[in-house]
Amino acid sequence: MKTINLAESTVRDLNQALHDQAIECTEREWEVLEPKGQHNIACGLDQNISVDIKGPTGYFCAGMNKKAHITIHGNAGQGVAENMMSGSVRVKGNASQAAGATAHGGLLVIEGDAGARCGISMKGVDIVVKGSVGHMSCFMGQAGSLVVCGDAGDALGDSLYETHIYVKGEVKSLGADCIAKEMRDEHIEELSELLNRAGVDEDVTAFKRYGTARQLYNFKVDNTAAY
Amino acid sequence: MSDDINVKPGLRESATFDRNTMTEIRRAAETGIYDIRGFGAKRKLPHFDDLLFLGASMSRYPLEGYREKCNTSVTLGTRYAKKPIVLDIPVTIAGMSFGALSANAKEALGRGASLMGTSTTTGDGGMTPEERGQSTKLVYQYLPSRYGMNPDDLRKADAIEVVLGQGAKPGGGGMLLGQKITDRVAKMRTLPMGVDQRSACRHPDWTGPDDLAIKIQELREITDWQVPIYIKVGATRTYYDVKLAVKAGADVIVVDGMQGGTAATQEVFIEHVGIPTLAAIPQAVRALQEMGMHRKVQLIVSGGIRNGADVAKCMALGADAVAIGTAALVALGCNHPKYEEEFKKIGSAAGFYDDYHEGKDPAGISTQDPELMKRLDPVAAGRHLANYLNVLTLEAQTLARACGKNDLRNLEPEDLVALTVESAAMANVPLAGTSWIPGKGF
Numbered sequence: 001m002k003t004i005n006l007a008e009s010t011v012r013d014l015n016q017a018l019h020d021q022a023i024e025c026t027e028r029e030w031e032v033l034e035p036k037g038q039h040n041i042a043c044g045l046d047q048n049i050s051v052d053i054k055g056p057t058g059y060f061c062a063g064m065n066k067k068a069h070i071t072i073h074g075n076a077g078q079g080v081a082e083n084m085m086s087g088s089v090r091v092k093g094n095a096s097q098a099a100g101a102t103a104h105g106g107l108l109v110i111e112g113d114a115g116a117r118c119g120i121s122m123k124g125v126d127i128v129v130k131g132s133v134g135h136m137s138c139f140m141g142q143a144g145s146l147v148v149c150g151d152a153g154d155a156l157g158d159s160l161y162e163t164h165i166y167v168k169g170e171v172k173s174l175g176a177d178c179i180a181k182e183m184r185d186e187h188i189e190e191l192s193e194l195l196n197r198a199g200v201d202e203d204v205t206a207f208k209r210y211g212t213a214r215q216l217y218n219f220k221v222d223n224t225a226a227y
Numbered sequence: 228m229s230d231d232i233n234v235k236p237g238l239r240e241s242a243t244f245d246r247n248t249m250t251e252i253r254r255a256a257e258t259g260i261y262d263i264r265g266f267g268a269k270r271k272l273p274h275f276d277d278l279l280f281l282g283a284s285m286s287r288y289p290l291e292g293y294r295e296k297c298n299t300s301v302t303l304g305t306r307y308a309k310k311p312i313v314l315d316i317p318v319t320i321a322g323m324s325f326g327a328l329s330a331n332a333k334e335a336l337g338r339g340a341s342l343m344g345t346s347t348t349t350g351d352g353g354m355t356p357e358e359r360g361q362s363t364k365l366v367y368q369y370l371p372s373r374y375g376m377n378p379d380d381l382r383k384a385d386a387i388e389v390v391l392g393q394g395a396k397p398g399g400g401g402m403l404l405g406q407k408i409t410d411r412v413a414k415m416r417t418l419p420m421g422v423d424q425r426s427a428c429r430h431p432d433w434t435g436p437d438d439l440a441i442k443i444q445e446l447r448e449i450t451d452w453q454v455p456i457y458i459k460v461g462a463t464r465t466y467y468d469v470k471l472a473v474k475a476g477a478d479v480i481v482v483d484g485m486q487g488g489t490a491a492t493q494e495v496f497i498e499h500v501g502i503p504t505l506a507a508i509p510q511a512v513r514a515l516q517e518m519g520m521h522r523k524v525q526l527i528v529s530g531g532i533r534n535g536a537d538v539a540k541c542m543a544l545g546a547d548a549v550a551i552g553t554a555a556l557v558a559l560g561c562n563h564p565k566y567e568e569e570f571k572k573i574g575s576a577a578g579f580y581d582d583y584h585e586g587k588d589p590a591g592i593s594t595q596d597p598e599l600m601k602r603l604d605p606v607a608a609g610r611h612l613a614n615y616l617n618v619l620t621l622e623a624q625t626l627a628r629a630c631g632k633n634d635l636r637n638l639e640p641e642d643l644v645a646l647t648v649e650s651a652a653m654a655n656v657p658l659a660g661t662s663w664i665p666g667k668g669f
Contacts, residue, residue, distance in 0.1 A: 012448065016451060039441045040445045040448045043445050043448050044450070046378065059433075060442070063449065064449055066378060066379075079433065082432045083376055085377055098432040101373075102376065104377065117431065120432070121373060121427070123417040140425070142417045143417050159425070161419070162418075217422045217423065219402070221260045
């Protein structure tokens with residue numbers, strides 16, 4: 001295992017060392033010490049490596065991650081795993097707003113709560129939150145799934161496209177064009193698989209499913225009251 | 228308007244409620260929805276035609292027009308990027324999306340730009356292989372929608388342009404209507420076919436200039452600080468926006484005036500939001516100068532650039548380069564009179580067509596219709612664009628030499644005068660024949 005202490009090295013040095021693994025992978029396991037909330041840690045990775053960050057991170061940690069498996073042993077700042085393509089990111093603590101924003105693939109697990117706009121414009125990522133999510137989560141969500149084991153704030157799934165949303169707790173309010181939907185067998189199967197991948201033990205039958213009503217897919221004069 | 232030969236003498240048309248206004252009121256009354264169209268602002272605005280160059284005579288020494296060199300190259304991104312982008316001419320192609328434009332049109336833009344040693348720019352929807360393949364210098368736009376955004380394409384780019392807004396609709400997002408969403412466009416954007424695709428007006432994961440500074444650092448980290456990062460703003464509070472963009476860490480700032488084009492926006496937005504390009508440039512330059520960053524952070528100006536005189540005037544006002552969009556499409560064949568009959572069939576006319584969002588462009592440019600697309604030969608259209616870019620450059624050089632300048636970037640405000648009080652005030656140059664700059668005294 002390679003260890004880099006960010007009290008002694010810069011984020012630039014760390015990221016360059018991690019990026020160099022994409023060309024010739026000489027070290028599969030990495031440990032990052034004393035991140036102290038610095039921004040842009042371990043972003044742009046492009047190799048099947050594991051990175052354990054021992055502490056809180058700032059903005060955009062694991063941004064645009066591809067293939068790598070990153071664990072944050074602490075809280076994550078804004079935009080964790082934004083635009084992730086594949087691989088996985090696990091936040092042991094809470095995540096700030098815009099977690100998993102626009103992410104195209106991979107798995108994001110947040111063991112605590114997530115702030116506002118979790119999964120905003122998500123494009124295929126699967127997000128599992130053991131706690132609750134803030135307002136406007138999954139706004140304009142296009143694809144992938146968002147699983148919330150706690151509660152969801154206001155305007156969940158506003159202007160939703162095709163993202164699947166599962167919530168176990170209370171939903172304060174649904175956003176425009178987001179509706180509760182029937183939990184059919186294929187959804188129970190999908191949810192079970194998501195929870196299993198995330199390592200979260202929950203009763204799938206306690207969840208409700210939400211999705212798009214597809215009434216705002218094409219602009220109509222009659223829908224202007226929805227905006 | 229009342230001098231129209233079809234109007235009986237003595238009939239007087241209202242300047243307030245003219246025929247265009249009445250037509251729009253009737254259209255609104257019939258449909259209940261605002262008008263959406265493409266193109267840029269069509270109203271008359273103070274523009275570069277309101278400025279003139281002071282050619283050399285006794286007090287200034289000209290360069291020989293056909294013999295002495297006048298440099299046109301410009302290097303962008305010298306502030307932080309390890310690999311700044313070098314353009315042979317200071318005219319670049321502005322961002323236009325695959326989706327709004329056909330794949331052939333995007334390829335033609337790349338071909339034309341490459342022939343002239345300049346850059347072209349992606350748009351909403353991501354980077355197509357045709358565009359990357361034909362563009363020796365390609366700027367990758369980083370937009371709020373992040374449609375098609377991925378780190379592989381990011382690393383293939385020669386520069387990254389973080390788009391905060393555009394001149395046609397500062398503060399507004401975009402909409403690609405369902406009729407243009409083919410299977411390919413839908414897949415690139417991860418959305419179902421036929422669905423209207425909203426492009427948000429704000430970025431999803433940052434808010435404000437302090438966040439933007441961190442976002443730019445992230446993009447630099449992902450690309451290992453190799454390529455320049457531009458920030459593009461629609462011209463509104465340009466002085467403040469440019470200062471904040473410099474503070475956020477931009478290598479290059481792109482200011483797009485309200486004459487800049489769009490693929491689809493509300494008419495009311497296009498005509499009533501933003502400021503003219505002419506008014507924006509001095510604000511941007513003053514902001515850069517006050518920060519000691521003029522020429523260190525390069526300035527690209529766009530919005531209504533049509534000829535070499537416009538290019539030269541932008542540069543005299545302090546821009547390092549210009550970007551063209553609408554003019555480039557016209558060079559490819561947009562609004563060409565040879566399609567007059569077909570324009571009539573869809574209720575328009577050559578020279579007036581602006582319903583880019585409907586996807587029925589007879590010229591095969593702003594469409595995804597496979598049959599219409601075939602009408603645009605990307606090789607020939609690319610050649611036309613290169614010819615046009617060459618003319619812009621030659622014209623700008625001609626004017627620069629006449630002012631005694633051996634580099635387009637040596638043109639300066641002192642070389643200009645204004646024809647109107649408004650343009651003198653906006654451009655910060657004297658009214659022609661006087662030494663009066665409005666607001667500055669004699």
